[in-house]
Amino acid sequence: MTPQEIKTYLSKPHRESPMGGHFFGVYSECPWKFFLRYVLGFQPTESQRYFIRGQAIHSGIELCIDDGFDPATGLSTAVGYVDLHADELGVDYEDDRKLVSAMMMEWTNEYATGGAKPDSARYTELGREVEGVLRLSNGYEISIRFDRVVRCRQTGRILIIDTKTTSRSISSPFRSLTQGVQAISYLLAGTQLYGEAPLGFIADVIVGKHLKAGPSVLVQRSPLITFSKYAGIQYELNMIGLLSEITQKVKTYQSGELPCEMLFPRSTALCSMWNCPFENICRRRPDPAVVPLGFTHDPRLSLEVLS
């Protein structure tokens, strides 16, 4: 792939994440966080940095695969994405550039050129950035986007692969995947979309941190996450229940009948586990009309999606 082709790809606007299963995941982690993030629409400014890094890696992986798993293409794409957003990254831009390069190289070492067996030998790709919709039996639809859908050459079955970038420890994304609902929602949506039950879901977690000595990167693939029919039914029932609970609470909050703290209690037990970006504003009652320092207002996530 030529530098010009990479530039053309990067000049396309990148799609935002669809409103989907993660929305419910935040509510389950901490209703108060959900309230601040989605009901009031406070978006941590710092999350823009994480979004740029994550998108750089996703773009790098995408073009690396398109170019026959060429690591050089992956690296130039990921770094090119960071360069494009240099102004938003500000003074830390150089550090972000180094970190994204290191993360991208680590992923290609592991899965493109293959520390073990490269993905090109293991899987046939069926789709990338695949948009899916999970239809619940009450008619509600949850948008899902699969990073990659592949067919395993050995078993002939479909697999869904997601890439997660984080600066936290490797264990928290794995814990949220195995205990949370995302994997189940993907597997159900995959079944609806492809007309066959996927073998499972796996996630490539790439942890990248700035350390004094330079970037520190760890890449690890999750074990295969599968689900039973019972878990699928249970998931659907939970989702329908959660949806009606959230809708009711938002309506009650908007009517002024009950205070927000009562409707959306803080889940303090999980704070340290999730390394919460709302920590600094968590303890005081927020003014919906005043966006706190270090946050922007994100109207995209208004709760009209629930009605």
Ligand code: SF4
């Ligand atoms: S700091 Fe803890 S209690 Fe506060 S919003 Fe975050 S997870 Fe919830």
